[in-house]
Amino acid sequence: MPFGLLKYGLNSEYPAQHHFSPATELKKHYDVVIIGAGGHGTGIAYHLAKYHGITNVAVLEKSYLGSGNTARNTAVIRSNYLTEEGVTFYRESVKLWQDLSNEFNYNVMMENRGQLTLAHSDAAIRSFRWRAEVNQHMGVRSELIDRQQIAEMVPNLNMSEDSRFPIMAGLWHADGATARHDAVAWGYAKGACERGVELHQLTEVEDIEVTGGRVTAVKTNRGRIECGCVVQAVAGASSVVAKMAGIPLPIHSYPLQAMVTQPYKPILTPHVSSPHLHVYTHQTSRGEFVIGGGSDPYPLYNTRATLDQRESLTAAALELFPFLAQARMLRQWAGTTDMTPDYSPIMGLSPVENYYLDAGWGTWGFKATPICGKTMAELVATKKVPEIIKPFELERFYKFEQINEAGATAASH
Amino acid sequence: MKLLTCPLNGPRNISEFTYGGEYHPMPDHQQVAAREWAEHVFFHDNAAGVVIEWWCHSASSYWFLAERNTISDQILRTFPADEIFTQRIDFEPAPEPTINATPTAGESQ
Numbered sequence: 001m002p003f004g005l006l007k008y009g010l011n012s013e014y015p016a017q018h019h020f021s022p023a024t025e026l027k028k029h030y031d032v033v034i035i036g037a038g039g040h041g042t043g044i045a046y047h048l049a050k051y052h053g054i055t056n057v058a059v060l061e062k063s064y065l066g067s068g069n070t071a072r073n074t075a076v077i078r079s080n081y082l083t084e085e086g087v088t089f090y091r092e093s094v095k096l097w098q099d100l101s102n103e104f105n106y107n108v109m110m111e112n113r114g115q116l117t118l119a120h121s122d123a124a125i126r127s128f129r130w131r132a133e134v135n136q137h138m139g140v141r142s143e144l145i146d147r148q149q150i151a152e153m154v155p156n157l158n159m160s161e162d163s164r165f166p167i168m169a170g171l172w173h174a175d176g177a178t179a180r181h182d183a184v185a186w187g188y189a190k191g192a193c194e195r196g197v198e199l200h201q202l203t204e205v206e207d208i209e210v211t212g213g214r215v216t217a218v219k220t221n222r223g224r225i226e227c228g229c230v231v232q233a234v235a236g237a238s239s240v241v242a243k244m245a246g247i248p249l250p251i252h253s254y255p256l257q258a259m260v261t262q263p264y265k266p267i268l269t270p271h272v273s274s275p276h277l278h279v280y281t282h283q284t285s286r287g288e289f290v291i292g293g294g295s296d297p298y299p300l301y302n303t304r305a306t307l308d309q310r311e312s313l314t315a316a317a318l319e320l321f322p323f324l325a326q327a328r329m330l331r332q333w334a335g336t337t338d339m340t341p342d343y344s345p346i347m348g349l350s351p352v353e354n355y356y357l358d359a360g361w362g363t364w365g366f367k368a369t370p371i372c373g374k375t376m377a378e379l380v381a382t383k384k385v386p387e388i389i390k391p392f393e394l395e396r397f398y399k400f401e402q403i404n405e406a407g408a409t410a411a412s413h
Numbered sequence: 414m415k416l417l418t419c420p421l422n423g424p425r426n427i428s429e430f431t432y433g434g435e436y437h438p439m440p441d442h443q444q445v446a447a448r449e450w451a452e453h454v455f456f457h458d459n460a461a462g463v464v465i466e467w468w469c470h471s472a473s474s475y476w477f478l479a480e481r482n483t484i485s486d487q488i489l490r491t492f493p494a495d496e497i498f499t500q501r502i503d504f505e506p507a508p509e510p511t512i513n514a515t516p517t518a519g520e521s522q
Contacts, residue, residue, distance in 0.1 A: 239459035250455040298432035301461045301484050306415075308428060341455050397455045398448050 021193040030058040033227040037061035038070035041233035042188035043373020045197045052381035055196035062204035066185030072335030073366040074292040077177040082408040085391040096370035106187030108179045114270040115176025120165035128171040141174040208244040229354035236336030238359035254295035257309040259332035263287030279316035305332040342402035347392040433467030
């Protein structure tokens, strides 16, 4: 191995393996144009090419592959939601996650570490019982655990009864997991490109032409493309892109900030979240503690970091893990969360006949990546909305049939 | 520390304020169709650029309007609501419910 590496290093040609199709000219026409090359967009392209034989597909990305919220989320995978529709949807996604590395032959470093949500009040315990019952009924592993079980599971957690908000109980979700977020977009993009899909980076959609209720073409900074249909998968810019097609959305876009500490030896196995303290954390396979929290207090299309948020995240993290007081922060960053009124996504048909929405991904988009790729591709290929995503249609807001998942977030937003 | 200038209290730390949503005129809720009402309640312009929005100075419960750039986070101007609301807005009151009325078709009791 060292010789192999040396030989590679000294080789003048660098025989690197190209994962993605090289940049080419845009064609005049594609059957399917996907806007956004994150996990969702590339996942949809991958499923279209592999399972539906549709390969005249362009994935347009204004920046580079996986540069948006795919790279900015805190990589939490779980299915312990509260509504029947939500639990079913995320449960199927978690199942797909389990086999994802094999699916596209690219290691996403899936780790089944479990997720622990902490209750600091009687009201939280009541809602956890409710979630545990709903989850178990639907085949998702969730159970209420007591203080002693929590202390055994997470020995470094501050279990003091003298803290401001003592830990009273926990919701243990054995199906919780984490994965390497960038690898998901890379794996899907590689698989899609191998089957003929074109990935066009640095290609920004500037306008969408709609005639007689149908999309006919998209205008980009590299020219105009005619298309059979369009899928938008642009978490963080859902409203802006949908507006080009004349579609209003029930979304407000807020930044969500996270930060990461220096690496430590492995001391924390599960993902730990506290909705009450507005914080969640897990130790990455590199040893760093990733600390995330609620969204910013007001909407913004900007990924700047603020001292206010850093202070509140730090205060909450220290209350759970006092030893982190010694930690040095390596980075602080933000993603943009497209928050919907009911904390569920907007998927499926839109008022424009051949324009499909994969939007409103607030703080729940990463975990849903594989199921979105699968179901949205099925919708594009068959023109029929798969049962599992029917409840998430845009039309639900006009019918007052929201799917309330506000109580099942890892931190209140 | 980011400052927001309250028209009543002057420049204060933005953490003293609560964001109150986009400014948009409310339709007459007695007259409007359910679909338009849903759009008013749930849908937002969510524009990237200069917007007008409601803010409240939490300590004094004073509501006012602000012009803010949602890309740069620059607050361009804050002003009292009476710049827009120059007169009182009254909607027609709902008709008084009549007792022992026969239910209309399709309406359950």
